[in-house]
Amino acid sequence: MGDSLLTSLNDLPIRDDLRGREPYGAPQLDVPYALNTNENPYPPSAALVNAIGEAVKGVAGSLNRYPDRDAVKLREDLAAFLNRDTPGAGLTGRDVWAANGSNEIIQQILQAFGGFGRTALGFEPSYSMHPIITSVSGTAWINAHRDADFGLDPERAIKAVEEHRPDVVFLTSPNNPTGTALPLEAIEAVLKVAPGMVVVDEAYAEFRRAGTPSALTLLPGNPRLIVTRTMSKAFAMAGTRLGYLAADPAVIDALLLVRLPYHLSAVTQAVARTAITFGDELLDSVNALRRERDDVVAWLRAEGLEVAESDANFVLFGRFADRRGVWERMLDRGVLIREVGPPEWLRVSVGTPEEMAAFRTALKEASKEVGEAGPGGVGGRPPSGERESL
Template structure:
């Protein structure tokens, strides 16, 4: 096959120079870089999923339920707050949900606003949908002051505001007062990305509780984290039925496979079992925060299943030192910081030992 480079293809001018999103996928003994749940489904749940998929396979010659109606009803029951199927939409991971939102509410001549550091896919998705991105700095301790957020939204008049709670990569949870301030001011829609919601500390509220009061508020979730289904790619949102109807204008036909739908439904049937791991991971997270602070590191308060810590004069050297010892973390966030996903007790012990070795040599 003849040589061909990107510069020889008619790639959109605004995409030239971009690099694909993604964390390193390396074979290491302790992978703590992509915020996955380290506890796999039980043998019983795996068998239940296998049986459900096998039954579904008998009908794979037919298209799936185009609108995933039964799955959406189950997701609504899981969320509670009086939601119904009409309030919920599902897709291939919360990233596809976010992309659909930007397709339908963003586009040329429109602006999406976010507070950084935050999820690095937000500006990427904005750019590939032709939406202008405006990133504003978070305040002290990576928090967002409600009145400062209100003033920023009033000043810039964005079509979309993208908030994250808990925030990736810092782990910071939003106060509902901040969501309310933005929702009361934004002329467009406000999206609260709650991919890590189940890991919040006790008493930390969800923006789902505000949906009744703010019809232009949208809350996105995923089953990749707390439900340990990263490989299944199931994301969803809760919103006013009008917003769900709008998303169907841009969704691809039969976008969510029959097997994806039945895997998600089976997992929801076993939610109690799956979510039991959340308490274990919360305890490991809090222990990690305490240990890192005792070692003298600055650590961001975390309501997620990861911890951001620093600061390092050469974080790349620390990252490489950990990798050499079989521990993979993420080099992400503000300069000088690293992020570690919360793993099992054994994995976290390996991380602590490796970090001590690396920093002792540094």
């Protein structure tokens, strides 16, 4: 195309508020141990692979036709799963909506309830896509910050909502990147004062520890509450791209106004419905990952590191004077983790026992190499009585 070729993004007439931004994305590197994107490390069983193949074959002959625009049967199946996950939820397909990953769910919520002249509020550190999708939708983002221990004091949350009067409030439980679950009291407190919609992002809910309730129990009588989930994590279906939510049917009516037509392919719907029928098998891996998570938390603390309480399939740990150095030297050893969240902290996704053994070895070696080793272990935590506060 010669000299007429545009050579820079700045040469294009993009929106001014997009200039200078960087695309979202964790590193996708070919390494022996990828522990940076919170995927379920256990692939589908041979039986599930065969069942998915048959399901796709079953719809392949009709791919010349559009799929079920509203994914009615899939939504019914998802409602049935949520009722098993949270007994007493009493959900039907009319209370559930599905989309192309939980990010599209978030986008649709903001398209319906946010927009120019409106605001969304969250408590960071939290899922980094919340402010990104918020701003791209033309909604103003307000960061009200989490507590020092990554929790959320209900009274402080109330004050933030009353001060800013946001149109949308995001509460993430378990929180990403910290793994922290919110007590229902904190969610209820926000619901009582929020003037708009309250979105509880439960992408990692299936990994929560025993006795940790879901916000699904709060749906009755709270028509402005939305609880979002995903099949990417517990269901080990990250490649399927299927996110969903539970809410009052009126919320789904609002989302129908903004959703793209035929946004879920027939193949996606068939694969997701098949995976749900294998739910018990898939959730067995969740139990294994919970045990592995608790083991790695105990090991990290024994090595002298600070660790955030986790109800997810990942662990945030620190603190490092040179976290980039630790991250790079672990990568040199074939172990990819995530440099994300608060400064001085790193996050590891929970993998198989073999992967976690490699993580332990790489972390100890990398920490010593960059001079992070100290009296408390690999992280060099100060002796008792001298530990810094978060």
